[in-house]
Amino acid sequence: MIERKTTVARPRRKPVQSRSWQTSLAIQDAFVQLLVEGEYDQITIRDIVMVAGVALGSFYEYFTSKxxxxxxxxxxxxxxxxxxxxxxxxxxxxxxxxxxxxxxxxxxxxxxxxxxxxxxxxxxxxxxxxxxxxxxxxxxxxxxxxxxxxxxxxxxxxxxxxxxxxxxxxxxxxxxxxxxxxxxxxxxxxxxxxxxxxxxxxxxxxxxxxxxxxxxxx
The missing domain is CATH 1.10.357 (Tetracycline Repressor; domain 2)
Structure with a gap:
């Protein structure tokens, strides 16, 4: 009998090191800054990473969604x-x-x-x-x-x-x-x-x- 491999969803990365925490906090801070200036529904993930100064891929290392x-x-x-x-x-x-x-x-x-x-x-x-x-x-x-x-x-x-x-x-x-x-x-x-x-x-x-x-x- 051939054992089939099951696909397990990869969990989002949890920030451990200081630099990782800084990236995560920069994303959070950018998001809140944008909320102060505008409406939740109008804010995109691209807006967030642009203000945070990080790559789009960095966002998805820590968060699955807005x-x-x-x-x-x-x-x-x-x-x-x-x-x-x-x-x-x-x-x-x-x-x-x-x-x-x-x-x-x-x-x-x-x-x-x-x-x-x-x-x-x-x-x-x-x-x-x-x-x-x-x-x-x-x-x-x-x-x-x-x-x-x-x-x-x-x-x-x-x-x-x-x-x-x-x-x-x-x-x-x-x-x-x-x-x-x-x-x-x-x-x-x-x-x-x-x-x-x-x-x-x-x-x-x-x-x-x-x-x-x-x-x-x-």
Whole structure:
């Protein structure tokens, strides 16, 4: 009996070395730059590689399509949010939760506002090209980071599960980040946005501490 060879689809190359990462990131950066200047449907892969300064074949070493590139861009921006939340959680250990939450809110907001146009494209791509299971998984990760941050604070009740408050903070902050990034810069005052979101987060935590919902066991 003659054994027949099966054809296996060749996976796209994963960037490993520094130069490979630079090529992949150049393609992503060029794509987002073009999105800031134009419409998604009008951008071609040839446009992307021309702006990135790489060969057309280099694109297909890393991405199968423009849609996969869009999902990759969303993935890496979401990782930036997670890394920022993790850094803030590490700094929250032994600190009052209101102080930790305020610092985290302002850090995230400044990150988005300092690169407003590109973050706006992130949230737009997320809505258009993130599969629902992936969106839910990312959101669960954001909520978990908030939960760990609250539970690491000095005044969080020992043994109390922080999932509920973490979910509320995550919804509040993520919604504010997305709305800010998708709004035109001329439509809001950065200082006022920082003040209002800081006030919303700290007021919520203050109300939570005085509420019987929170079992204050120390």
């Amino acid at each position: 849609e996969e590139l869009a999902r990759t861009c969303v993935h890496f921006r979401s990782k930036r949010i997670l890394k920022t939340l993790e850094k803030c959680r590490a700094e929250a250990v032994g600190q009052p939760m209101a102080q930790s939450a305020e610092r985290t809110v302002l850090t995230l907001l400044d990150m988005v506002m300092d690169d407003h146009a590109r973050w706006g494209q992130h949230f737009l791509l997320e809505r258009l090209h993130s599969p629902l299971p992936q969106y839910r998984a990312d959101y669960a990760r954001f909520t978990l980071r908030w939960k760990l941050l609250l539970e690491a604070s000095s005044d969080w009740p020992v043994g109390q599960d922080a999932h509920g408050p973490a979910l509320t903070l995550s919804m509040m902050v993520y919604g504010a980040l997305a709305h800010t990034a998708l709004s035109g810069e001329e439509s809001f005052d950065k200082g006022d946005v920082r003040q209002q979101l800081r006030l919303a987060a700290t007021s919520y935590l203050a109300a939570l501490r005085s509420s019987p919902v929170l079992d204050r066991r120390y």
